[in-house]
Amino acid sequence: MADYLFYTYFEEGREYFVYKDLTFERSHKKEKDFPFLESLLRFTYLDIWPMEDLFKQMDKALLNFYREHNFDSQAAVMGILEALAKKHIYFEFLRLDWQARFRYMDHHPDEDVYKHLPHKQLRHIPSDLDTLQKQVMRLFEDVLDIDDGKKKPVREKLQAYLDKEKKEPLYAYQFRPISTTYERTNNGSFAEMLHPTSLSDLVEFSIRECVKREQRMRICSYCGKYFAIPRRNTAEFCNLTVDENGHTCREVGAVKRWAEKKNSDELFKEYRREYKKRFNWIKAGRISPGAFYAWSATAKGKRDECATGKMSFEEFKKWMAES
Numbered sequence: 001m002a003d004y005l006f007y008t009y010f011e012e013g014r015e016y017f018v019y020k021d022l023t024f025e026r027s028h029k030k031e032k033d034f035p036f037l038e039s040l041l042r043f044t045y046l047d048i049w050p051m052e053d054l055f056k057q058m059d060k061a062l063l064n065f066y067r068e069h070n071f072d073s074q075a076a077v078m079g080i081l082e083a084l085a086k087k088h089i090y091f092e093f094l095r096l097d098w099q100a101r102f103r104y105m106d107h108h109p110d111e112d113v114y115k116h117l118p119h120k121q122l123r124h125i126p127s128d129l130d131t132l133q134k135q136v137m138r139l140f141e142d143v144l145d146i147d148d149g150k151k152k153p154v155r156e157k158l159q160a161y162l163d164k165e166k167k168e169p170l171y172a173y174q175f176r177p178i179s180t181t182y183e184r185t186n187n188g189s190f191a192e193m194l195h196p197t198s199l200s201d202l203v204e205f206s207i208r209e210c211v212k213r214e215q216r217m218r219i220c221s222y223c224g225k226y227f228a229i230p231r232r233n234t235a236e237f238c239n240l241t242v243d244e245n246g247h248t249c250r251e252v253g254a255v256k257r258w259a260e261k262k263n264s265d266e267l268f269k270e271y272r273r274e275y276k277k278r279f280n281w282i283k284a285g286r287i288s289p290g291a292f293y294a295w296s297a298t299a300k301g302k303r304d305e306c307a308t309g310k311m312s313f314e315e316f317k318k319w320m321a322e323s
């Protein structure tokens, strides 16, 4: 059924995605690569709810397609998938996969359209992703966070994380089977490769690698999001989040570091401590995710005011305590 190529692998601290539409002779193989774990992290922080309407539109167009087999409905779905593919590399896979599904139905009009173009698969992406994002965040928090102050080995923390599922359904990410091959990469070495059959295959491949490597994770002192830190590296800022001027947290953070006095360490520590404390309140049901993000946006603003000297550290602590 597949008339496209899409595969991914890890090599020397980077992740590679190779894809190609095989129906066009002249189409070139495209290759994208990112630092290890970047695609999973971006997926984990993808703001999916503002996009929910797009998934509803695709659902509607598909139901229409079931009835009429018309080109307009197909074009509506593919147009949205193209837009999504620009937002995240995993959605590039989704686009190619659905394109192949529509082509298959074109050539096999008597086949079961519900089976080959399952509308629920698209319709459920926002809520599935929402659940997954929370599970991955808890995995970072409970198992891989190197600032958690626990001296336990990763395997024990992982077991405790998985065990929580018994008391709280949907708490932990559930590992599932995927099928990989062992192949030669473009660089001439060999690596385990995934030719995904679903979005969840891509997620599984990354999560599994991350746990296998016991990848150390840290909350960026600047943007407040998790990032992967290499061994023997003490990075405090991520390289993922880019501000409106095109600077990453690491760049902005380095300048800040240089310019700031000693008490800024205390400031970021205080912020991080409060951030984590309140993040845990979500799990405990004491605060809604919305209220938490509103708070963290304001707190980050206050923190930056303090970092640039517009507010004293005492005032900042007082604000934190009262907010």
Ligand SMILES: [Zn+2]
Binding pocket: 220, 221, 222, 223, 224, 225, 237, 238, 239, 240, 241, 249, 250
């Ligand atoms: Zn950052």
